Amino acid sequence: MRRLALVAALLLPVAGQAGEAVPVSDDPVLEERVMRLSHDLRCLVCQNQSIAESNAPLAVDLRNQVREQFLAGKDEAAVVEYLVARYGDFVLYLPPFKGATLLLWLGPGLLLVAGAGWLAWRLRRRVREVPPPLSAEEHARASALLDGSAKPSQESRS
Amino acid sequence: MKAKFLVPLFIFLLLAGFLGYGLKLNPREVPSPLIGKPAPAFRVPQLQAEDKSISPEDLKGRVWLLNVWASWCISCRYEHPVLVDFARNSPVPIIGLNYKEVRGDGALDVKGIDPATELATARQRARQWLVEHGGDPYMVSAVDLDGRIGIDYGVYGVPETFLIDQQGVIRYKHIGPITPESLRDVLIPKIAELQRAS
Structure with a gap:
């Protein structure tokens, strides 16, 4: 229980920050859609982050665009098309075929x-x-080994 | 099969070729899909003349440059003297796009600012910056308060510059500050080519 409280306390500042940076609408279903699509879109400023993860001003603007377009009734494909028309395939984490x-x-x-x-x-x-045929000398050695008359340990060391 | 031992060397050279090419690419320069497409339309207030607006429509029939700038943009300070110098005898008008002058400045807290105040603040800041940095190279500057025009033009960093032809088609995009070299080697030849074509 104490450990849980500690984890919760450690997460507190993170949660606080996230709430501050993202202007969210009141509709959790819409927000979920916005974030799901945003995870597949690359931020052009911090190129190793999606626009869902990045807090670059452009990423915030683009998230707002996604939200606005969803509110205007566009579907995922239309929003992606809108962004690709402006920023190119580069915004897609899943490049087209x-x-x-x-x-x-x-x-x-x-x-x-x-x-x-x-x-x-x-x-x-x-x-x-086909393995190369044995020479007469090798033949003799092999026969000796099979007979048990030679000492294999010595042979292998030589 | 005598040359078999050369195979790893060949693979190595192939790989080195690919990697060497990759090393020369600049990941910051994302090619714009807008090249060859009509410049997105807008009509917004001008920066200097308070009662006038500006639209790409107004420049139909001319070759022109659209330069995205802001007073909070550090690279613009390096670019600005080059633009001022170029504007003295530029063959084409330079139109400024003042991008998110107020909202783009991380140092300002502008939550809930009303549009009229934001426009007035943007004008005041941008004009002052122009005065402090060697003058106004722009025939006109458009004020893009919320960055919506920027998004339509695929702007992802300031400064950026678009070269637009007589038909209003975007022909070239320069990412980052214009330098005397890029002006001389790329922009001026491209402008001349477009003007010859008319």
Whole structure:
């Protein structure tokens, strides 16, 4: 119980900050939609953050845009289209599948297939490979080992 | 199969080529999807003439530059003398877009400010900044209080500059402060090319 209280106390300043930075509307369902979409949109100022995470002024503005457009009755696809028209595919964390992104989408699969193909080819070749015949000397040594007349430990060390 | 030992070297060179190319790209420069598209419309109050408004419509038939700036923008201070110098005998008008002059300044607390006060404050601050930083290079500056025009133009950092042609189509976007080099090597040749085409 005391631990729980401690965790709660530690979270208090975080919660306070978050409430301060984000101007939220009263509608929790709308807010949930805004945040869900915002997590898939990249902030152009802090490029490793989504506009849901970033508190850059532009991210706040764009979240407000998303909210406003939802309120105006637009759906997710229309809002994404609105932002892509202005900022390009760069705002999408999930890049679209098109000519310029073919390598991006198909590259890993092609690499996997190529790697698997190469491995299969190698394995099959190894099976078919005939080991080189033993020389007379090797033959004698092998026979001696099989007879038990040689000392394997010494042999292997030499 | 004698050249087999060269395969890792080849892969290495390929990888180094890709990485080397990636190193030269500037992740801050996000290509604008608006190049080749009509400049988004707006009509907002002018910064200097209080009773007048400005719209891209007003510049139809001319090649012009739209320069996004604000008094709180640090890079604009480096860009400004270049613009002032260029404006002295610029072949094209430079239109300023004063972006979020009041709201964009993190140092100001402007929650619940009324629009009239915000416009007056923006005008006062922006004009003062122009006076303090070597003059007004703009034929006209548009006042974008809430940054909505900025969003329509895909602005994500100030300063940014758009080159717009006679038909009102955006032809080029410069991200970051204009330097004497970028002006000489890129903007001026592009302006000349557009003017020749007319």
